[in-house]
Amino acid sequence: MGIAKFVLKRVLLGVLTLVVVSIVVFALTQALGDPVEAILGREAQPASVAAMREELGLNRPVITQYSDWLSGLVTGDPGISYTNGVPVLEVLGDRIWNSLFLMLVSALVSIPISIAIGTLTAARRDTAFDSTSSATSLVLASMPEFVTGLLLIVLLATNVWQVFPAVVRIRPGEAPWVDVGALVLPVLTLTLGVVPYVSRVMRASMIEVLESDYIEMARLKGLPERTVVWRHALPNAIGPTLQVIAINIAYLAGGVIVVENIFNYPGIGLALRDAVTDVNVPVVQFIAMLIAAIYVVVNLLADVGTILVTPRLRTRLQ
Amino acid sequence: MDNDRRRELWLPHAMSRRRLLAGTGAAVLFAACGGDDDSASPSTQGGGQPTGGSTGTAGGPATTSGGPATTSGGPATTSGGPATTSGGTPTSGGTLRVGLVGSTNDLIDGQYIVAKADQARLVSGWDPVVNYDTDFNISYEHSLAEEIETVAADNYVIRFKEGLEFHNGKPVTADDIIYSFRRRIDPKLNLAPGLAELLGPDGMTAIDDRTIEFQLLKPAVTFINGLAEYTTTIVPVDYARFDGDVSNQIGTGPFMLESFTPGTESVHVKNPNYWGSGLPLLDEVQIIDFADAQALTNALASGEVDAAVDIPFAQVSTLESDSNLRILESQAGNWLVITMAIDQAPFDDVRVRQAMRLIANREEMVERVLAGHGRVANDMYGVLDPCYPKDIPQREQDIEQAMALLADAGQEGLTIDLFAPDDTAGLAELIAVFADQAQAAGVTVKAQVLDGGTYWGDEYTKRTFATSFWSTRPYLIQVAAGSLKNATYPETHWPSPDSDFAETYDQAIAETDDSARCEIIAEMQQEEYDNGGNLIPFFYNLVDGHAANVKGFEARPNLLNLDHYGRGWKNIWFED
Numbered sequence: 001m002g003i004a005k006f007v008l009k010r011v012l013l014g015v016l017t018l019v020v021v022s023i024v025v026f027a028l029t030q031a032l033g034d035p036v037e038a039i040l041g042r043e044a045q046p047a048s049v050a051a052m053r054e055e056l057g058l059n060r061p062v063i064t065q066y067s068d069w070l071s072g073l074v075t076g077d078p079g080i081s082y083t084n085g086v087p088v089l090e091v092l093g094d095r096i097w098n099s100l101f102l103m104l105v106s107a108l109v110s111i112p113i114s115i116a117i118g119t120l121t122a123a124r125r126d127t128a129f130d131s132t133s134s135a136t137s138l139v140l141a142s143m144p145e146f147v148t149g150l151l152l153i154v155l156l157a158t159n160v161w162q163v164f165p166a167v168v169r170i171r172p173g174e175a176p177w178v179d180v181g182a183l184v185l186p187v188l189t190l191t192l193g194v195v196p197y198v199s200r201v202m203r204a205s206m207i208e209v210l211e212s213d214y215i216e217m218a219r220l221k222g223l224p225e226r227t228v229v230w231r232h233a234l235p236n237a238i239g240p241t242l243q244v245i246a247i248n249i250a251y252l253a254g255g256v257i258v259v260e261n262i263f264n265y266p267g268i269g270l271a272l273r274d275a276v277t278d279v280n281v282p283v284v285q286f287i288a289m290l291i292a293a294i295y296v297v298v299n300l301l302a303d304v305g306t307i308l309v310t311p312r313l314r315t316r317l318q
Numbered sequence: 319m320d321n322d323r324r325r326e327l328w329l330p331h332a333m334s335r336r337r338l339l340a341g342t343g344a345a346v347l348f349a350a351c352g353g354d355d356d357s358a359s360p361s362t363q364g365g366g367q368p369t370g371g372s373t374g375t376a377g378g379p380a381t382t383s384g385g386p387a388t389t390s391g392g393p394a395t396t397s398g399g400p401a402t403t404s405g406g407t408p409t410s411g412g413t414l415r416v417g418l419v420g421s422t423n424d425l426i427d428g429q430y431i432v433a434k435a436d437q438a439r440l441v442s443g444w445d446p447v448v449n450y451d452t453d454f455n456i457s458y459e460h461s462l463a464e465e466i467e468t469v470a471a472d473n474y475v476i477r478f479k480e481g482l483e484f485h486n487g488k489p490v491t492a493d494d495i496i497y498s499f500r501r502r503i504d505p506k507l508n509l510a511p512g513l514a515e516l517l518g519p520d521g522m523t524a525i526d527d528r529t530i531e532f533q534l535l536k537p538a539v540t541f542i543n544g545l546a547e548y549t550t551t552i553v554p555v556d557y558a559r560f561d562g563d564v565s566n567q568i569g570t571g572p573f574m575l576e577s578f579t580p581g582t583e584s585v586h587v588k589n590p591n592y593w594g595s596g597l598p599l600l601d602e603v604q605i606i607d608f609a610d611a612q613a614l615t616n617a618l619a620s621g622e623v624d625a626a627v628d629i630p631f632a633q634v635s636t637l638e639s640d641s642n643l644r645i646l647e648s649q650a651g652n653w654l655v656i657t658m659a660i661d662q663a664p665f666d667d668v669r670v671r672q673a674m675r676l677i678a679n680r681e682e683m684v685e686r687v688l689a690g691h692g693r694v695a696n697d698m699y700g701v702l703d704p705c706y707p708k709d710i711p712q713r714e715q716d717i718e719q720a721m722a723l724l725a726d727a728g729q730e731g732l733t734i735d736l737f738a739p740d741d742t743a744g745l746a747e748l749i750a751v752f753a754d755q756a757q758a759a760g761v762t763v764k765a766q767v768l769d770g771g772t773y774w775g776d777e778y779t780k781r782t783f784a785t786s787f788w789s790t791r792p793y794l795i796q797v798a799a800g801s802l803k804n805a806t807y808p809e810t811h812w813p814s815p816d817s818d819f820a821e822t823y824d825q826a827i828a829e830t831d832d833s834a835r836c837e838i839i840a841e842m843q844q845e846e847y848d849n850g851g852n853l854i855p856f857f858y859n860l861v862d863g864h865a866a867n868v869k870g871f872e873a874r875p876n877l878l879n880l881d882h883y884g885r886g887w888k889n890i891w892f893e894d
Contacts, residue, residue: 033771083423084580091422150612158619159636166616169606172579264613266582273609274421274581 003307003314010303014296021292022073025285026066035082035279056082069282073289079282081275088286092271094170096290099260099267101176103252103294105183106190111245114195115238118202122210122237123229137196145255149189149262156185167264186263190255194248201244206237239310246302250295406869412892413602414868416880417614417623420607422581426560428553428569429502430509434627434879437548438605439578441883442586443485444551444569447476448542452874454702454792456542460885462490462552462570466545471537471828476545478528483591484554485574492524497555499532512798513544537828539835543792548878572598572888581607586887598888599870618643618863625864625871627879631689637863646862648876651702651790653695654687654744656736656752656853657809662782664734668849669727675713675853676720677759678752683855687747692858697850698843700793701857702875705836707843720759733762738785741770745785748855779809790877793839797823801846810851819845867893 036052053059060068072078078088117137121130140148157166168182176183209215210233218228260269268287275283307313420435428444431437448466451457458464462482467475482490499522501507503514516534523531534541544550554568560578567575572594573586586603606623608614611630618626619640629637629645637643658665658674665671680694695701696712724730736752738745746767753763778784786809788796799805801812802820813819822842829835846852862880864871870890871881884890 153616153620158616162620164620165622166620167608167613167622169583169622172577172582261609262613264608264610264617270581270609271422274423277421278423 003304006307007304010300014300017296018289018292019070022070022289023066025288025292026069029281029285029288030062032276032281032284033279035281069285073286078286078289081283082280083278088282091283092268092286094172095267095271098170098176098265099256099269102183102186102190102256102259102265102267103249106187106194106252106255107249109187110191110194110248111198113191114198114245115202115234115241117195117199118241119206119229119234119237121199122203122206123225125207133199137199140192141196141200143192145189145193145258146262148192149185149259152185152189153262168266169264170266186259186265189259189262190252193255194252198241198244198248202237202241205240206233209233209237212236235309239306242302242306242309246298246305250298253291253294406893408599408869408889408891409894410599410891411601413604414600414625414887414890414892415604415606415623416625416627416883416887417606417608417617418627419609419611419614420581421609424580424607426567426575426578426584427509428551428557428567429498429549430507430559431549435605435607437878438627438880438883439575439584439586440551441548441571441878441886442573442603442605443567443571443575443886444553445571445886446548447545447550447552450546450877453704454875455704456546460882463545466542468539468542468830471539471830472534474532474534474541475525476530476532478530478552479593480528482528482552482570482593484570485568485589485591487591488554488568490528490552490570492527492530494554495528495530495552496522496524497557498552501553501557502550510544510547510549512795513541513550516541516544539830540792540794540798540827543795548882572886573603576602583607592888594888598886599891600887603887615863618865621865624868625862625880627862629861629863631691631861634689634691634861642866644864644866644868644871646864646871646873646880647691648860648862648873648881649693649857650860650876651700651857652788652860653699653701653854653857654748654787655699655785655809656748656855657781657784657786658851658853659780659782659809659811660814660849660851661811664727664729664732665782665851667727667729669723670729670732671849671851673720673723673727673729673759673761674756676716676723677756677761678713678853678855679715679755680713680855682755683748683751686751687744688856688858691861692856695854695856696847697852697854698847699788699796699852699854700791700839700843702790703793703839704832705793705839707840710844710847713847715755717758724759724761731760731762733764734783735764735766736783736785737766737768737773737781739770739773740767741773742785742787744858745787749785779807784809793843794823794827797842801850812846812851814849817845817849869893 035056036049036058057065057068069079076089080086081088081091084091117133121133124130143151153166154160156163164184165179165182166185168176168186169179170176171178206229210229215228215233218232219225223232256265256267257269257272259265260267261273264270268290271283272287274280275287416438418435418438420433424433424435424439425431426436426439426443428440431440445460445462447461448463449457449459449461451459456466462478463476464479465477467477469475478490478495484490484494499517500519502510503517503519505514516536516538517532518535521533521535523533525531532541552570557568558566560567560575564575564577567578570593572589572592574589576585576587578584583604583606586605588598588601592598606617608617611628614623614626615629615633615637617623618629619637621642634645634647638645656674656678658671660666660668660671665674675697684690684692684694694712696710698706698710700706721730724732736749738749740746746765749763749765749767753765756763786807788800791799797805800807800809802808802823803811803813819842822838826835826838826842829838860876860879862871864880868890869892870884874881876882
């Protein structure tokens with residue numbers, strides 16, 4: 001079977017995954033509480049409760065509510081925010097782009113660093129550099145974002161040095177890159193969450209490649225070690241690492257929620273917190289689906305990427 | 319659900335900024351009182367307080383048991399650093415960035431608030447009819463009225479200042495004033511149900527363009543307290559709540575709304591037509607929303623905001639050590655309370671109620687629940703009311719007497735459940751401390767913490783032994799809210815059927831002579847002190863922070879944060 005067919009199969013599987021996720025999300029958000037109670041309060045008159053239920057369409061059968069919601073999602077109309085009657089997409093608006101931007105920058109910073117660290121530690125296996133970076137990454141890997149984030153704030157924003165802002169302020173209508181300095185700490189926090197994992201896997205993969213026969217051959221030919229590592233070994237070591245990179249990028253989609261709350265970064269993470277507190281079901285549902293979609297898409301890209309960079313797999317498909 | 323309770327009251331943010339928020343202070347009185355406000359402000363579910371690792375103790379009576387001991391009581395103090403009072407010559411210009419905990423549900427309405435964020439924005443754009451001075455007597459400073467004449471307990475004449483203008487230069491007329499009051503009492507908007515009980519839409523007559531006569535539906539001197547709320551403001555005819563268009567947001571206040579994105583920020587620019595001469599001093603004020611108090615505190619510490627509303631008590635000492643910052647700590651009349659239902663066993667016996675009150679070690683409660691940021695209370699509320707009785711002895715812990723009373727009542731070795739919600743900072747800690755203290759008297763208190771939704775649900779006000787929180791209010795207003803059979807929230811089921819407390823209350827609100835009314839209030843306070851069901855351990859302070867170069871905030875007894883938001887920021891300036 002060809003690559004196109006493989007991709008198509010993967011896309012269909014991804015869509016199926018999202019449908020299953022949508023059922024779970026829909027079911028779980030029903031458990032958030034009664035939005036009408038949340039909006040009207042305990043003393044609400046039965047008449048206004050009934051009217052509100054009607055207005056929000058909560059009197060429809062659950063199956064109808066679900067299918068209406070799903071078809072709305074597909075057609076780009078994920079509903080109306082309960083708290084102010086504004087369309088969900090308008091409520092979230094720039095916040096979606098702000099969050100995606102934060103994810104993208106974090107990925108662009110953390111992935112190359114991880115690959116470099118993984119490669120270097122593999123090439124200098126068992127040196128002081130290797131053991132130091134192993135120890136450091138173990139420590140970092142064991143710290144959740146809200147700990148690293150707060151430590152970075154104490155260290156670089158408030159108590160020790162006041163180098164970077166402790167919060168990110170993106171003014172309405174402004175792009176998130178207007179104040180680059182403010183982005184340093186959130187990006188650093190996310191980077192410290194990703195680098196340990198990816199670099200460990202990269203190191204293991206690299207070590208395996210460096211011990212293979214063709215690398216031995218390259219060395220025997222007299223190629224400088226640098227060329228051996230970066231030109232011959234690296235491309236072959238990245239393939240197996242791609243999956244882990246994908247998982248970590250997808251993980252960033254969740255990580256931004258925590259990081260946005262620490263740094264008051266105006267993205268979907270802050271919006272999600274408000275929405276959960278207010279039982280604003282359509283907003284919660286949309287953000288959950290958005291994050292799920294990012295997972296699916298990133299994993300799909302990784303699958304395809306792995307095939308493309310791994311000759312063994314590539315040829316098997318042809 | 320818990321909405322109304324929360325909306326009605328007011329607690330420091332942490333607790334549940336959505337809900338409690340409605341109006342602090344005396345101000346609350348009419349603004350609050352239950353009811354929904356056209357659904358612009360769904361309050362949240364239980365447990366909706368900012369959660370998550372970093373935000374547990376955000377604001378409010380946060381607990382820091384083991385925190386550094388701070389002195390409690392005494393007059394309002396500026397803790398840390400030199401006094402925050404304005405010194406030097408005020409200069410004009412500059413942009414003040416104020417941070418507070420807010421959300422996408424923030425609203426702007428010249429006569430209504432739900433959250434603290436809404437308070438700050440309202441005070442920027444709209445002046446109240448009258449005000450309180452630092453002794454909580456009625457004051458005409460910072461106010462639109464020039465004089466209130468009490469003709470009778472149900473008849474008042476209010477004369478407004480001359481030459482008042484709205485932001486757009488339009489003069490304030492009698493039509494605007496009457497419209498403003500009609501809007502306040504409009505049952506559809508439900509902005510001030512308490513005021514609506516006293517005043518009908520036809521109760522106002524214009525005597526001239528700045529003098530209005532008010533004929534009330536019944537005698538009630540508390541009408542004047544209603545005028546002194548910060549939400550009793552003057553808006554132009556046809557004014558309506560912000561719905562996306564800033565050009566409608568017209569008031570008389572020092573700053574005009576330039577832009578507003580709920581949950582993000584609002585920008586307010588200087589009102590060139592402001593009636594206060596030479597004011598305001600600043601060019602612009604930005605009110606910036608934060609999702610939680612921790613991020614807000616960090617923003618203050620790293621200089622991203624110039625002033626911050628509500629510093630979590632646990633963080634105060636850290637911020638105090640920063641020479642670039644000032645902590646602004648003001649005494650307020652907010653209180654937490656342990657409530658005993660006086661018609662339910664074992665508290666239907668006054669001796670058991672007294673025993674509980676004697677078990678409490680209030681100093682320890684101030685330390686352990688408030689980290690010292692409050693002062694000991696004496697089972698009476700309305701502490702800022704000028705009529706608060708000063709000569710009733712402070713109740714102290716007395717375990718022996720408590721045990722004797724319990725023995726008399728046949729309740730030695732009492733075991734009882736005490737309930738608290740998990741969404742109101744301080745209450746869970748309060749019952750834990752009380753349970754500790756009760757052991758000494760052989761009383762087993764089982765501390766039961768419920769999620770907020772359950773706690774403020776159907777069982778609220780029905781439990782025998784529970785907890786609650788209240789904001790600063792004048793005494794009589796608080797009685798109507800919590801200490802009458804038909805009170806909004808009759809938590810202790812006070813008064814007992816054989817008491818004439820309710821009649822005394824009616825007498826008090828019809829008494830136009832201040833000192834005569836104070837005497838009646840003293841009697842009522844004494845009765846609650848002797849027989850009531852409230853165990854009031856303390857009043858907690860308002861604790862805010864600002865940069866050292868921001869001048870004009872003063873630490874003084876206050877209803878609202880940041881020195882009443884600098885009375886709409888008009889007195890605030892930057893030192894070069």
